Structure formats: C-alpha cells, structure tokens
Amino acid sequence: MSSEENEKWKKAREKEDEAKEEEGEEEEEDEMEPKQKLIQILISTGLLLAAYLIDRNLTDLAMWQRLLVYLVPYFAAGFDVLKEAGEGLAHGEALNEDFLMCVATVGALLIGFVPGGSPMFAEAVFVMLFFQVGELFEGIAEGNSQRAISQLLDIRPDTANVERDGKVVTVSPEEVSVGEIIVVKPGEKVPMDGTVIEGATSLNTVALTGESAPRDAGIGDPILSGCVNLTGVVRVKVEKAFGESTASKILDLVQNAGSAKSRSEKFITKFARVYTPIVVAAAAVLAFLPPLLTGNFMANFATWLLRALTFLIVSCPCALVVSVPLAFFGGIGAASRIGVLVKGSGFMDALARTDTVVFDKTGTLTKGVFEVTDLHPDQIDQRELLHLAAHVERYSSHPIAQSLREAFGNEDDGCLVENVEEIAGKGIRAKVNGKTVCVGNTRMMDAVGAKWKLCDTPGTIIHVAIDGVYAGHIHISDVEKPDAKEAIEALRKEGVRKTVMLTGDRKEVAERVAKDLGLDEVRAELLPADKVSCVEELLAKKSDNGSLVFVGDGINDAPVLARADVGIAMGAMGSDAAIEAADVVLMDDQPSKIASAIRISRHTISVAKQNIIFAIAVKVAILILAAFGLAPMWLAVFGDTGVLILCVFNSMRTLSAGK
Ligand code: ADP
Ligand code: MG
Secondary structure (H helix, E strand, C coil), X not given: CCHHHHHHHHHHHHHHHHHHHHCCCCCCXXXXXXXXXXXXXXXXXXXXXXXXXXXXXXXXXXHHHHHHHHHHHHHHHHHHHHXXXXXXXXXXXXXXXXXXXXXXXXXXXXHHHCCCCCCCHHHHHHHHHHHHHHHHHHHHHHHHHHHXXXXXXXXXXXXXXXXXXXEEEEECHHHCCCCCEEEECCCCECXXXXXXXXXXXXXXXXXXXXXXXXXXXXXXXXXXXXXXXXCCCEEEEECCCHHHCHHHHHHHHHHHCCCECCHHHHHHHHHHHHHHHHHHHHHHHHHHHHHHHHCCHHHHXXXXXXHHHHHHHHCCCHHHHHHHHHHHHHHHHHHHHCCEEECEHHHHHHHHCEEEEXXXXXXXXXXXXXXXXXXXXXXXXHHHHHHHHHHHCCCCCCHHHHHHHHHHCCCCCCCCEEEEEEECCCEEEEEECCEEEEEECHHHHHHHCCCCCCCCCCCEEEEEEECCEEEEEEEXXXXXXXXXXXXXXXXXXXXXXXXXXXXXXXXXXXXXXXXXXXXXXXXXXXXXXXXXXXXXXXXXXXXXXXXXXXXXXXXXXXHHHHHCCEEEXXXXXXXXXXXXXXCEEECCCCCCHHHHHHHHHHHHHHHHHHHHHHHHHHHHHHHHHHHCCCCCHHHHHHHHHHHHHHHHHHHHHHHHCCC
C-alpha cells in the first residue's frame, strides 16, 4: 500500500475515533507506531546496559544513588506506560494492565529499601522493557490486520473523467451527477456505478468480490465503482450518485466493521474488569498476611513482597485483552478478502454456530433474471400484454419488474404511468394511460376480482388484469445460480443441520428448485409476513446453541433479514435497505461464499479459544509457582510476554484463513 493510501486509511480511522469520542466512548490514547516503539526499546536497552556498568564499577554507591542510576533507563522504557497508568487512575479505571506493570516495577525498584530485601533495580527495568516488547508485537500484528482490511479501501476512486460541453474534464467523483457520461481508461478505477454505452473492456473486480478472474463488460452491461478497468476505453452513463455507489457503500461497511463486539470479546473485557482487582487484592494479601502470621513481620516481609510482585506481573491479562480482539479483526479481514463483509465480530460468533440456513429464492438461489418464455393474452394482443406489464413495473426494483422491462425493451414510448402501488409478495398496480392495470400472482388477481385462468406449464406466471378484468398471463423463467447446488452441499459439509427455502413464488416452481438443489425444506406462496413467521417457527426449532442464518436479497424479505440471528444480504443485486439491515454482505452474490464464511468464523473462534485456554493455563501454573516462591521474577516476565507474543502470532493466523 502506498503511503498516500496509508494516510487515507488513517484519516478514516481518525474520523471514526472522533465519532466514537462524541458518543462518549472511552478510546485508548494514540499508540506509538511500531517503529517508534522499537527505537524506544533499543535506546532503553542501551541505557540499561550503561546503568548496569556504572552500578558494577562504582561499588561505593548508596542505595538511593543506585536507584537514581537505574531510574534513567526505567523512565526511558516506561514513560508511556506510566503515563497511561496515571491517566487510567485519573479516569477512575485504575486496574488495567499498565497499572499492574507500574505497581510491579515500582515495587521492584523499592524492594531494596525494605529491610532484608535485596535490590532489584535491573530486574524492574527489564520487566518494563519486556512489557514493551510485547506491545511492539501487538502493534505490528494490528498493523498487518488493518492493512489487509484497508486493501479494500483501495477501491476508493479519486477522480472521474466526465464529459461536459464536448470536453472531458477531471473532477472528484462527488461532483458527477446521475445521467452524466464518464470516460474510464485502462488502468483506472471505475469511479461511479453506471452502464457502458460505448466500448468494451475487461474489469478486475477483485477488490469487490475477491474474484481474481477478469470480467468482461460491453455496451449495455452494468459497471460498478471500485473495479479496475483493464483493457479498453469505455464511456459510461452514470446511474448512481457517488454517495450511493457500490464503492462508497463498501467503504462505509468496512469502516464500521468490528463495531459490534463478539461474545468472546465482551467476555474478555468483563473478565479483565473482575479479574484485575482480585489479582491486586490477592497480591496485597500475599505480601502482608504470611509475614504477619510468622510473627516476625520485618524479617519475612521482603521475601513475600517479592513473591507478590512476581504474582502481579504474571497475572497481567494483556495476552487475552490483546490477542482475542486481534483474532476477530483478522477473521473479518480474511472474510473481506473473499468478498464477504462481516459487520462485526459478534456475527463471527453467530456464524460459527450456524445450525439452520434459510434462503430466499428469487435473486438468492436463482439469478433473478427472468426470461419471458410465453405470452398468453386474453382478448388483447401479445405485444399489448407485455407493454402494459412492463409499464406498470416502470419504477419497481423487483427482479421480475426488471426482467419484464427488459423483455419489452421500449420503455420511453411516451405512455403515462401514475399511482404506482406495489403490494409486497403479490404484485403491483398502476394507472397506465388512464387504465388501472394490475400485474402479479393469483392472490393479486383475487384481490381485484379478476377471473384468472389456471395454467399448468411449469414456471413462474405473472397475471395481468385491466380495470379488474383478466387480460392474460406471462410465463417467465429464472435459472438457478451456477454455484447454488454446490453452496448447499458445502453447508451440509460444514455441519449445517437444516437448509430451508422460503419464497413467494408458486409451489410448483419452488418445489422444483428445492429438489434440484437438494434443500431439506421448502415453503412457497408466502407473503413477507409469512416469511417472518416461518423464520420464527424455525428459530424455535433450532438447537439451543445454534444460530439461524437467513440469506436474501432484501426485496420483500428485509424484515426477515433483521429477524434472523445472522442476516446475509446480496451485495451486488440486493437493495440498499437489505445491505443496511444485513449483518453480513456477499459482495458477489454467490451463495457458496456462505460456507466459506462459516469456515473462517469457526477458525477465528477456535484461535480465540486456543489463546484463552493457553494463556490462562500458563499463567495459573506460574502463579502457583510464584505464590510458593518458586518462580523468579524473570520467569514471570518471560511467561507473561512470551504468552502474549505467542497468542498474538496465533491470532494472526486468522488473517489467512479461508485461503
Ligand atoms: P421471492 O420470495 O421468491 O423472492 P417475492 O416475495 O419477491 O418472491 O414475490 C412473490 C411473488 O409475488 C412473485 O413470484 C410474483 O408472483 C409476485 N410479485 C411480487 N412483486 C411483483 C412485481 N413487482 N411484479 C410482478 N409480480 C410480483
Ligand atoms: Mg426475493
């Protein structure tokens, strides 16, 4: 990534941070860059070495003079930790890992002054240094994950070449309005969503979909912002304003990803909140109680104080606090690499526990691109039937509507379309040239009292009525997505117990598709509200710990998307509302990506769990040793930082999951 893009990413992050602060959330102080941290560590190591040499060669130094000598490397190594601990105190949340480190190291610096205690100046500095090494690794790992996610930010187009007054001018994409013509040259990012009106090219869509094979686009084909134009010059008619474009939508999603916290993350935060005070209290008891019990407090205090300090160092929960969120961050990054946007780590949890997957049919398992296969008019001619249907559908975004418009072709023929009313799951009604035309399924016909005719040809049937009188029907047929069958099989392999399809379409069509794809259950002729009650019923039936995933394009199913444990929307075909309501977005509309996303989420969860178990096991072992005085302070430090570094590396594995 170039430094310029790096800047952009940072700015985006800053904006986000500001927004968070406005919401009153406590945000961490700006951390040092890994490079700065490394320099700090190197300088402090040098200073520690110098202090050590001075201390060894000047043997007649008093204890306080030795303290002064070591304070130099101590402050060099730990000034930021001290500062953060101090700020924590000021905010009334003292018990963080910085605070633990400060208490432990200040204790080690002072133990030499306790009667019977041997000085541990060098050890104190060393502890601080090692803590910083851990922080360094944390910073590097976080940077890597961030960079992976921000590769998606590469899709942000900087300029658009727009044709104005016969000239091509370069402007920022925000200034281009819908309907203008832009020119996209090879090597450029497509700045806006639109349709190709001249030229042909192939596009690299990897940033949008994770798919590296180039996609061809010619006249009439849609072209999405964020793709890279590879071969030819194309003229594109802009169809969406920049704020509404695919690139902007994705950028918003990416920047907000990770805001919903996962159960494991929440667990860790809560855990640290309860755990740290307990540890501090236990350390205090360990320092004071045993020497009091022995009867000779002063003789034993130094020994027990040292044990208590060691105990404090080991018990620092930073390995967990750092590595668990990092694992989720990496998992989200891995998913976005294959074109799956997960809007928060909480949905990783839920995805990993997928038990039932419910699909919408049209646009989800099928392409949603219908072909008119037959026209059966009743008392009007064929062309008039299609003409009326296409006009009623003029403003609808339903896949059926788009297909009818395309089949008719000649949209702008001057006909008047008014009072459009779409009835979800049934059809649509409008006034065309003064006549009320209804287009939809048999329910729609029943609603207006038109006597529809039964037809036993398989496929979807769209009935038409004019002023309440039946005017015939149109046969349309859709094809299954090429990866739909494979998607269901892959889900089963991932251990998904049940796959269900819900649709508003005819029973015959639904059952054929379900059989073809090998779905477990199918319910047809549903209204949007029926879909919600079906999902509620399935929610009640699923296993307790499992989750229900609903996959749809948001047309007539946005309420279900919101109701399911995880709502997955189609990013390319799906409506804006769906993309907003969904928890996960499939950028390239391929249902087979769902199984991949489940795999990534499971891997992420297992890495987080490994870290939790490993870190707690090692710490408990050292804690027990420390309580009995069997763990020297350096072992505690190695234990703590070593575990942190191993956990961080383990977490980074999630970033390459699903490859
Ligand atoms: P699905 O559940 O398969 O996505 P919908 O709930 O969107 O289907 O639609 C159910 C049925 O309602 C369609 O099969 C069609 O018969 C009818 N319908 C819905 N909207 C329209 C429309 N705009 N034009 C014509 N028919 C429609
Ligand atoms: Mg639908």
